[in-house]
Amino acid sequence: MPDYSKCIIYTIRTPTGLYVGSTCNYTNRKYAHKNNIHNETAKSYNFKLYKNIRENNDEWEMKPYSEFPCKNKMEMTIEEERVRRELNADLNSYSCCGLDKEKRTKTLKQYNQNNKEKNKEYQKEYNKLNNEKLTEQKKQYRENNKEKLSEYKQKNKEKIAEFQKQYYQDNKEKIAVSDKEYREKNKEKIAERTKQWRENNKESIAEYQKQYREKKKAEQIN
Secondary structure, eight states, X not given: OOOGGGOEEEEEEETTEEEEEEESOHHHXXXXXXXXXXXXXXXXXXXXXXXXXXXXXXXXXXXXXXXXXXXXXXXXXXXXXXXXXXXXXXXXXXXXXXXXXXXXXXXXXXXXXXXXXXXXXXXXXXXXXXXXXXXXXXXXHHHHTHHHHHHHHHHTHHHHHHHHXXXXXXXXXXXXXXXXXXXXXXXXXXXXXXXXXXXXXXXXXXXXXXXXXXXXXXHHHO
């Protein structure tokens, strides 16, 4: 029986596609994939993944995506499906849950409701361990989709403003604590940034201060 405490979610990338899988024995699973690519007698020979690998002259790379210790196959396949959808993997021949769209959505929804805290803790830990990777991915996405993001912001100005306003109202204390922690941890960086800004805006600052003094002087005269 598989040891689900050793579950690993993995990806296979080719020059033109992405596949997401899960396993409790990474080495054996990688060997199985390698064997299936050119094994014409294998039932999976014509799976989308293997066809794509052959079309790309056997250029493929399999890597662990995340460790996911769990209790059973259902938990493992649901997590696999979540990651597949998150990464928009296009080489899986079927949904990882083996269900139609409506049942799959219902199953995932029920699982997420039953495992809110577990998912939250897992996501927090994953973000912490992969901070640089996620930051780079977000940066790359913004670079590749500048026009698309700009267009979205223009079309949804009011909606975005309302969301930000509501989010701030609902999370005032949390934001205040976060800002305070950031300032405490980045005192030197903030001081350097402020100094640099003052250096770059000497004339504007001087002009503002001059106008402010003149305004105060006029108020005193009146």
